[in-house]
Amino acid sequence: MNNRLSSLDILSLGLMTFAFFLGAGNIIFPPLAGAHAGAEMVPAMLGFLATAVGLPLLTLIAVAKAGGGISTMAKYLPASLATTLALSVYIIIGPSFATPRTGLVAYEIGVKPFIEQDYLASFSVVFFALVAWLSIKPGKLLDYVGKFITPLLVLLLLALAVAVFTAPLGELGVPNADYANDAFVKGFLEGYNTMDTFGALVFGMLIVNVLTSKGVTEKSYIYKYLIIAGCIAAAGLAFVYISLFYLGATSQVVAEGAKSGSDILTIYVFGMFEEQGAYALAAVVMMACLTTAVGLVSAMTAFLTKLKPNWNYTYLVLINCVVCALVTNVGLTQLISLSIPVLFAVYPVAIALIALTLMQEKLGNKGLSYKFVLTVALMFGVLDGLKVTGLDMHTFNFLPLFDKGLAWVLPTAVALAIALLAFKKAPCQATLSRS
Template sequence: MTNRLSSKDILALGFMTFALFVGAGNIIFPPVVGIQSGEHVWIAALGFLITAVGLPVVTVIALARVGGGIDALSSPIGKTAGVVLATVCYLAVGPLFATPRTATVSFEIGIAPLTGESPGALLIYSLIYFAIVIGVSLYPGKLLDTVGHFLAPLKIVALAILGVAALLWPVGGMAPATETYQQAAFSSGFVNGYLTMDTLGALVFGIVIVNAARSRGITEAKLLTRYTVLAGLIAGIGLTLVYLALFKLGSGSASIVHQNANGAAILHAYVQQTFGSMGSIFLGTLIFVACMVTAVGLTCACAEFFEHYLPLSYRQLVFTLGLFSMLVSNLGLADLIKFSIPVLTAIYPPCIVLVLLSFTLSWWNKNSRIIAPTMLISLVFGIIDAIKASDLKTILPAFAQHLPLADQGLAWLLPSLAMLVLVAICDRMLGRQQVKAHEQ
């Protein structure tokens, strides 16, 4: 008899997926978009939702179709290139950026208002935080119980309270949109959605979701795919509701915080204004749970991945990744975000191309002929966008500043589409030639 998940376990799997996604970036970036986009908030929100909800859900579905691993998804570009891509993604959403960011965000919102921005306080907090992360991550087989049945519902209830408050009790008027959002609200929201790292997170979490289902005795490929897709859809609905509430919260906070404030400051100011000191405790607890769940998921996923390529056991990798993330987190939130923006701007385009083209594999005579060149072009122009977003932008030639859609951070889009059309034509022509040669 084939094992099947109960409705309760399917919901728990969806809640776990949602909880893994909703970490630091998901909570701090939407309020920033909300307050800076002003009267264009819902246009910017649409762009943000495409990269921060649509693409992650599509990525989970793409991974479910191939069994849950980025290695299978990247097979058309070859094993070596696939391992390089996977390594970059795991490092970015793991110990280099996303995992340390969970600690710095939860510190800035929950602890810094009490202790101040003290390096010593951050060090002590990060030691305790990552000790807990390591302890939970050592038992990945219990994730569905610890996260899906306990921590995720707690996080959802807390986010629901914050979302309802944002809708019912706005604290002030809307500020005029900043120059960036006046000129390109949609594309600015689209690019800001990168910062949540959710598409990269989906590439990493896919195998964690599948393994959580397997831990309940599910072995049939079709059932694993179905349950993973359902989990992704449940997570997508939850993410959308959270983001809409946070956009609303940010857009109505201009009277209590500066328009250039970061998301942590906006949230703290809103909760302090609306709920007082008890609200600050509530927000700190919410952010701590949200960030902790994401950090555990990322640590588990990274340890499981690197176990296949390094001479270290899973447990050794959990300790190594946790300690490294702790050290990086002590750079502070501002520096982490500053360093992460160029890297994410460069690696997001080829990941988007890989995920979207994975649904077209049956169209082509030879998949590698299509996917590898299109990803390469998207990476080259993504790197140009990344340099523009960094302190090295002066090294770029003048023409790079005036590429189509360059002002929107989307210079990679049109060249990638042009390459796709070109290689698709070549694939058709070469495919026909091979057929003719075979017939002769």
């Protein structure tokens, strides 16, 4: 029997989805981008919102349409390639980059300003021990996050946003050279750092699992509730990003010399609310990072147990959290530097997969289309990724948009058009269609 969610449960599901997305990168990157954009805040912010809100929402729609996460979306690839693609995304969004980053940002903003010595190692153990405890009971995620932690988080963020818009600490600053010339593109690329599109690929399946645990089994209702949850999360994220962008854009005087988004945010909040504001900011960041880490660890563990059903869920959670705690000690700056080339290389593949999923009914030969389009996206994405490492890539300057870090856009669009217009159904597909 298919259960239906109450209005409160739907709202809680949306808030849970919002909380899963709102983590480390979502808090530290918008202020930094805003500070660099200054008076060019609007086009930069629109570019950022396209990557960090629009793409994740499209991803959740694609997940709902496919009826599952990245593995289901990639089902038209050979099984080994689909598994490799899915595992790569889970590793990026899991123990390699995104999950340890939640611990680092929680420490940098929530703990470090209030202590004199460095206790990152000890903090990482405590933080990921708590993440492990919350992740071991995934059926309770809706209760833990949606009905308790997130409403408090929303109230704290709302207070900060109201203060920033009603009494900013400065005027819009002067944009730096990159944002003065290509504000929208710079904002778009900066949105990569949030990893929200990858997050949607993994959170989408987690939300489906939560709905199933609540007795929602009919595909049409899962689709409906997932879309509603995605819209709630998108609205919340847009509100937070716009607020933090404006905070950063008006911070050039009060936070002069700040090198990171966490520094800008900490200085600005202290200047606005003094010590009480610093404590409130610490609470916001700690909760946001904790909920995101729980979502990421739960999603990756669910993926691994589906891949290998005989593996123990609890042990996998503990192993995941131990690895994350170790990687956390690399440091925030180093982790961000390592992640950027990987994101430039893999993000185009994720975007291409979303487009293919949304258009799959119009594709003739689905297997060939997926392999062709994703291969093109990966090839040109790797070129963009190598470029941001600092390698001499001037040989490829002839490629459209290569100088902007978007060499993948035109080739991937052309590949998708070829797949839609030129690829015919494979013989087995044509036979199935006639039967």
